[in-house]
Amino acid sequence: MRRYFSSDTAKEVGLFVNGKVFRLQNEYTKRDGGTPYSRAALARLRRDLDGSAPSWMLIGGDLFGEWPQSLPSPEEDPAVLRAVKATLELYALHQQSRRHGVAQSVESARTKRMTFGRACRLIQPDPEHDDGVRRRLASAEAAPDFNGVIRSVRALILLMRGTGDGSITLDYRSLAQDLYQVQFPDSRAEVFQRWSMDYHVGSTVSQ
Known part of the structure; x- marks a missing residue:
């Protein structure tokens, strides 16, 4: 079990989550309400955030499918699994019933990454x-713990959904990296410093 934050692992977590998010988003935002798989996958992933206990047999494919060799196994680094699971669940909540993609496009992110702090600024x-x-x-x-952080992030995602036409997008690669990093005492404060800076100043730290 890893005891200290790894920036290399954080980057791999972000890339892995981003790939899964965009595959789901591309399928879900297709004409005619998206593919049956994408609708079912988003419903499965929302289940835990909606207060129901997840069925690991149901969501296992969504989480562990195509798990890359570049990432530690969940047994070796449980923080990886928690970050992947939470980020995908938050994306599923954000995307629910939206016909446009809520995950920021790669092209847009190259110009100005919509980090979590910056996206929160757009709420109000x-x-x-x-x-x-x-x-x-x-x-x-x-x-006091990771679940508490996720409850607050979930509340802010819901506010993003309810703002205006619901057009706030989010860089889920960045969020996944943050949710991995926030689990380590030696790097936790950096996440909130970054969220605060992006919220109040509007500048983005290169990652």
């Missing part, structure tokens, strides 16, 4: 009325 751009957003970000930072 007026700083005089953003107390609810900042309160949820502070709750994520104060959470």
Whole structure:
């Protein structure tokens, strides 16, 4: 079991999740309501975030299918599995019933990555009325465990869904890296520093 944060592993987590997200998104946003597989996969992944206990036999293919050799096994580094699972579940929640893709395109990310902090800024751009957003970000930072962080992130994803026409996109590769890194005491604070900077300043740290 890994005890310290690995930037190389974080990058591999982001790449692995991004590949899965875009395969689902490409299928789900097709004409005629998307493919049956994509609809079923998103429903399975939302199950845990909706409060129901996940069935590992049902979601195993969604999580472990095509697991790359470049990633440690879940037994070797459980933080990898938690980050992959949580990010895919959050994407499934964000994408639900949306005919446009909510994961930021690779082309757009090259110009300006929509990190989690920057996406949260778009929920309420007026700083005089953003107390609810900042309160949820502070709750994520104060959470005593990973599940607490995810509950706050989930609440913010729901706010993104409910904002205007629901057009806020998110760089899920970046989020996956953050959710891996936040699980390690030696690197946890860097995640919240980055979210705060992107939220308040609007600049992105290159990763």
